[in-house]
Amino acid sequence: MKQQEPSPRKAPSPVPSGIAPGLGLTTHESVYRQLRDRILCGGFAPGEAVTLRGIADELGVSPMPIRDAVRRLIAERALEMRDNRRVLVPPMTRTKFTQILFARKALEPELAGLALSRLTPKAISKIEAIDDGLGRSVSAGDPQGYMRGNYQFHFTLYERAAAEMLLALVASVWLQFGPFMRMAYGRLGTSDLTDFHEVAISAMKDRNETALRRAITDDIEQGMGYIGDTVLGRRQ
Amino acid sequence: MKQQEPSPRKAPSPVPSGIAPGLGLTTHESVYRQLRDRILCGGFAPGEAVTLRGIADELGVSPMPIRDAVRRLIAERALEMRDNRRVLVPPMTRTKFTQILFARKALEPELAGLALSRLTPKAISKIEAIDDGLGRSVSAGDPQGYMRGNYQFHFTLYERAAAEMLLALVASVWLQFGPFMRMAYGRLGTSDLTDFHEVAISAMKDRNETALRRAITDDIEQGMGYIGDTVLGRRQ
DNA sequence: TCACCCCCATTGTGATCACAAATTTGGCGC
DNA sequence: GCGCCAAATTTGTGATCACAATGGGGGTGA
Numbered sequence: 001m002k003q004q005e006p007s008p009r010k011a012p013s014p015v016p017s018g019i020a021p022g023l024g025l026t027t028h029e030s031v032y033r034q035l036r037d038r039i040l041c042g043g044f045a046p047g048e049a050v051t052l053r054g055i056a057d058e059l060g061v062s063p064m065p066i067r068d069a070v071r072r073l074i075a076e077r078a079l080e081m082r083d084n085r086r087v088l089v090p091p092m093t094r095t096k097f098t099q100i101l102f103a104r105k106a107l108e109p110e111l112a113g114l115a116l117s118r119l120t121p122k123a124i125s126k127i128e129a130i131d132d133g134l135g136r137s138v139s140a141g142d143p144q145g146y147m148r149g150n151y152q153f154h155f156t157l158y159e160r161a162a163a164e165m166l167l168a169l170v171a172s173v174w175l176q177f178g179p180f181m182r183m184a185y186g187r188l189g190t191s192d193l194t195d196f197h198e199v200a201i202s203a204m205k206d207r208n209e210t211a212l213r214r215a216i217t218d219d220i221e222q223g224m225g226y227i228g229d230t231v232l233g234r235r236q
Numbered sequence: 237m238k239q240q241e242p243s244p245r246k247a248p249s250p251v252p253s254g255i256a257p258g259l260g261l262t263t264h265e266s267v268y269r270q271l272r273d274r275i276l277c278g279g280f281a282p283g284e285a286v287t288l289r290g291i292a293d294e295l296g297v298s299p300m301p302i303r304d305a306v307r308r309l310i311a312e313r314a315l316e317m318r319d320n321r322r323v324l325v326p327p328m329t330r331t332k333f334t335q336i337l338f339a340r341k342a343l344e345p346e347l348a349g350l351a352l353s354r355l356t357p358k359a360i361s362k363i364e365a366i367d368d369g370l371g372r373s374v375s376a377g378d379p380q381g382y383m384r385g386n387y388q389f390h391f392t393l394y395e396r397a398a399a400e401m402l403l404a405l406v407a408s409v410w411l412q413f414g415p416f417m418r419m420a421y422g423r424l425g426t427s428d429l430t431d432f433h434e435v436a437i438s439a440m441k442d443r444n445e446t447a448l449r450r451a452i453t454d455d456i457e458q459g460m461g462y463i464g465d466t467v468l469g470r471r472q
Numbered sequence: 473t474c475a476c477c478c479c480c481a482t483t484g485t486g487a488t489c490a491c492a493a494a495t496t497t498g499g500c501g502c
Numbered sequence: 503g504c505g506c507c508a509a510a511t512t513t514g515t516g517a518t519c520a521c522a523a524t525g526g527g528g529g530t531g532a
Contacts, residue, residue, distance in 0.1 A: 262514090320525085
């Protein structure tokens with residue numbers, strides 16, 4: 001999956017498909033997806049430094065495609081470059097948290113609403129299956145699996161909206177709170193609150209747009225509540 | 237130290253408004269700002285091809301910093317890379333237009349509302365001065381000046397919100413409809429509709445948040461109406 | 473006249489090197 | 503020991519080159 005030799009060159013399949021690194025994908029695209037996935041699943045700690053040569057050695061490629069991927073993630077605000085040109089995973093602040101919460105509530109219910117009329121029963125089943133797997137990840141104590149499942153739950157729905165531009169905005173927002181979800185993971189199992197994912201699935205089956213938007217909003221507020229309490233302290 | 241030369245470089249060519257290249261800035265940062273400014277002011281036509289070496293020759297630098305700047309603009313959706321790896325200024329579509337309108341109405345009034353309590357009288361005067369210059373640009377038949385002024389009017393206000401993350405989302409949205417504003421420019425002078433910029437300035441002076449949000453919303457709807465009619469046709 | 477195909481210029485990708493700024497480290501003087 | 507300065511390392515930036523894929527242009531054949 002990693003070519004570190006200058007000689008072996010091949011990219012026979014021009015068709016990009018799948019996350020499989022180096023199968024019709026450019027190197028920087030493959031690197032980008034790996035880093036992005038890692039950020040979304042809590043694989044980086046907030047404040048952690050990211051260096052081009054460090055990632056390059058780790059993934060076994062030259063620094064150049066890393067440079068492309070990191071620059072893209074910086075533009076998406078998934079990473080941050082300080083004035084000293086050091087790259088790091090951005091820390092959370094209270095005001096940034098407030099903005100993320102607002103943006104999510106402003107955009108995600110709309111995406112869900114747009115998606116509803118395009119949701120096939122098959123797609124709903126897929127989302128339901130993802131949610132089942134999500135529950136298993138919680139039981140198994142698998143934070144990364146939980147985060148990936150939660151992401152898939154929301155974005156499998158949102159992608160049906162056929163609103164690529166709004167989807168990109170929301171993806172950027174998720175990248176910005178990804179590293180903090182992990183820190184809130186511990187509270188998930190103990191909660192006896194409503195599972196708004198199931199409420200949302202019911203609303204999908206009922207084709208009830210109002211209820212779906214409500215469930216997504218509630219899920220956002222509950223989830224961000226976990227993160228806000230855990231990361232920023234319940235008061236302060 | 238800019239570039240030591242393996243070949244003679246010529247004078248920095250057409251930079252319409254003063255973004256001086258190289259004032260403690262990296263080359264790619266300078267290139268990024270020039271390209272960004274050009275996109276926001278209608279300096280590129282939708283569908284126009286953008287090549288690394290083409291821009292590099294035009295700006296008199298090597299392709300490398302161009303590559304960085306273009307990749308950043310692609311991530312911000314100001315430019316688009318097709319599957320064939322060709323880079324171009326994205327064309328508008330009806331569904332993209334709808335998403336842009338929604339995102340603007342969802343985010344910009346909030347930024348204006350957040351900014352209001354931080355607006356000093358001096359800042360209001362500055363915004364008023366920008367609006368005056370905007371009127372002069374219309375009278376003088378200066379599309380670029382109008383677009384730059386319009387951008388400054390909105391973002392001078394929004395920047396006061398101290399909500400950097402929301403500001404970045406909105407900036408990305410503006411970059412996506414920038415190339416189309418120019419095509420709608422011709423209709424501006426002839427209109428006898430309400431000038432919502434002036435309504436907004438009055439609301440700022442009155443410290444009336446509701447009125448300000450309303451004025452921004454109205455301005456968005458009116459302005460995007462121009463663009464939508466012009467670019468997409470009044471029907472279809 | 474038109475369709476097809478081959479050749480070549482163009483384009484983005486990735487590797488490697490040189491360089492300057494920032495950081496870290498080591499050691500010297502007090 | 504402690505603080506401070508200089509050497510060494512690390513890091514992003516920019517240039518240059520090689521390469522493969524794409525696209526355009528021109529020529530050939532029916």
